[in-house]
Amino acid sequence: MNDEQWRGQDGEADTDAGVSGDFEEHVRELLAEGAYTIRPSPAPYPEIRRRGVVERRRRVAVAGAVLVTLAAVPVGAYALGAPGGGARTAASKPSASATLATTPTPTSSPTPTGPAGPATPxxxxxxxxxxxxxxxxxxxxADDRKYASGRMNDRDLGTADGYRIILAMNSTGDSNAPGDGIFVVAVKEKPTQTRLICxxxxGDDSGINTSxxxxRLPDSPPVQADINGGKLYQQSFLDKGAWxxxxxxxxxxxxxxxxxKVTVSxxxxxxxxxxxxxxxxxxxxxxxxxTVAPRIKGYDAGGTLLYDSDNDESYEKTLP
Structure with a gap:
C-alpha cells in the first residue's frame, strides 16, 4: 500500500490521502533545507575559559580581603563554636606593643628579732x-661580752635572736648570790649546742652559767638532767639548813x-x-x-617506765 492508495477500514479510499502526502513531502523538504540551523553550534570555549579566569581572580581577591579583615580583628574578639550552639570567647592577650603594668614590689615584713619563746606558756x-x-x-x-677580755678563752655566745628561751622564773638570793632576781634559761643548737642559765x-649585776x-654521750640514759642545773633547785651550800x-x-x-612524758618529784x-x-x-x-634531790622519771607513749633517777648511778641523789 502506498500513501496515495491507503484506505480506511470500510474499504473506501481516504479522501484526505492526497493532502496528507503533500504535507509530509513539504516537511521533508523544509527539514532537509534547514538541517544546519537545527544542529547546535559548537561550544564557545574561548568565552567560557575567559569567564572562568575572571571568576577565579574575583574569588582570590575576595578571600584576600577576608584575610586582611581577620588580621585586623583583636585576638580576644573572635568566638569559637561550643557544644550546644554556644560560644566561648578566647582569652585576650596583650599585643607586643602594649605597655605591661609594673608588678608592685611586695613590702617585706621586718625580720623578727630577739629569742624564740618556749613550747608552752x-x-x-x-x-x-x-x-x-x-x-x-x-x-x-651583754655582760658576758663586757667581761670577755678578762677570760682565758675568747668565746662568742652570739646574739639573743639565735636562742630559744625554755624557762623563766624568780630566783631567790642566797649567801653566794645576794639579791633576788630572775632566772632565764636559753638554748640553741647551731653552730654548737649551747645552754645558758642567766x-x-x-642593776648591772648578773651571773651566767654556760654549757x-x-x-649527752652515746651511752647516756633516755632522760638526763643538766649537769649544772642544780643551781635552779637548790640554794647555796653556805645556807644549808637555812633556806x-x-x-x-x-x-x-x-x-x-x-x-x-617526764615527771619530777x-x-x-x-x-x-x-x-x-x-x-x-x-x-x-x-x-x-x-635534803634529797629531785627524783626524775621518764615514760614512753604507752606509759612504760624508761628512766628512774633512783637507778641512775651518775645522778646525785642528795643535796650537798
Missing part, C-alpha cells in the same frame, strides 16, 4: 613576760625521742615536765627545807 613563771625574759637574756649576753639581778657542746622559803625551783635536762610534790624540742622543763615551789 607554763614555762614562763611568776608573771614574767616574754619581753622581760628576752631583756634578761640580752643583758646576760641569773639576772636588778657548750651538750652533756629562804617559799622557794621557786626548776629542773631542766634533755630527752631522747622515745620519751613521751621534789619536796613531797610531783610535777609533770614540759617537753620542748629535746629538752624537759619542770618547776614547783618548796615550802620546807629538803
Amino acid at each position: 607554763g614555762q614562763l613563771l611568776d608573771g614574767i613576760t616574754p619581753a622581760q625574759a628576752s631583756d634578761g637574756l640580752e643583758k646576760c649576753l 641569773d639576772v639581778k636588778p 657548750l657542746g651538750g652533756d 629562804k622559803l617559799p622557794f621557786r625551783w626548776g629542773v631542766i635536762g634533755t630527752v631522747e625521742p622515745s620519751v613521751a 621534789y619536796g613531797g610534790a610531783t610535777s609533770e615536765a614540759a617537753l620542748d624540742h629535746g629538752w624537759f622543763v619542770a618547776s614547783g615551789t618548796l615550802n620546807q627545807q629538803v
Whole structure:
C-alpha cells in the first residue's frame, strides 16, 4: 500500500490521502533545507575559559580581603563554636606593643628579732613576760661580752635572736648570790649546742652559767638532767639548813625521742615536765627545807617506765 492508495477500514479510499502526502513531502523538504540551523553550534570555549579566569581572580581577591579583615580583628574578639550552639570567647592577650603594668614590689615584713619563746606558756613563771625574759637574756649576753677580755678563752655566745628561751622564773638570793632576781634559761643548737642559765639581778649585776657542746654521750640514759642545773633547785651550800622559803625551783635536762612524758618529784610534790624540742622543763615551789634531790622519771607513749633517777648511778641523789 502506498500513501496515495491507503484506505480506511470500510474499504473506501481516504479522501484526505492526497493532502496528507503533500504535507509530509513539504516537511521533508523544509527539514532537509534547514538541517544546519537545527544542529547546535559548537561550544564557545574561548568565552567560557575567559569567564572562568575572571571568576577565579574575583574569588582570590575576595578571600584576600577576608584575610586582611581577620588580621585586623583583636585576638580576644573572635568566638569559637561550643557544644550546644554556644560560644566561648578566647582569652585576650596583650599585643607586643602594649605597655605591661609594673608588678608592685611586695613590702617585706621586718625580720623578727630577739629569742624564740618556749613550747608552752607554763614555762614562763611568776608573771614574767616574754619581753622581760628576752631583756634578761640580752643583758646576760651583754655582760658576758663586757667581761670577755678578762677570760682565758675568747668565746662568742652570739646574739639573743639565735636562742630559744625554755624557762623563766624568780630566783631567790642566797649567801653566794645576794639579791633576788630572775632566772632565764636559753638554748640553741647551731653552730654548737649551747645552754645558758642567766641569773639576772636588778642593776648591772648578773651571773651566767654556760654549757657548750651538750652533756649527752652515746651511752647516756633516755632522760638526763643538766649537769649544772642544780643551781635552779637548790640554794647555796653556805645556807644549808637555812633556806629562804617559799622557794621557786626548776629542773631542766634533755630527752631522747622515745620519751613521751617526764615527771619530777621534789619536796613531797610531783610535777609533770614540759617537753620542748629535746629538752624537759619542770618547776614547783618548796615550802620546807629538803635534803634529797629531785627524783626524775621518764615514760614512753604507752606509759612504760624508761628512766628512774633512783637507778641512775651518775645522778646525785642528795643535796650537798
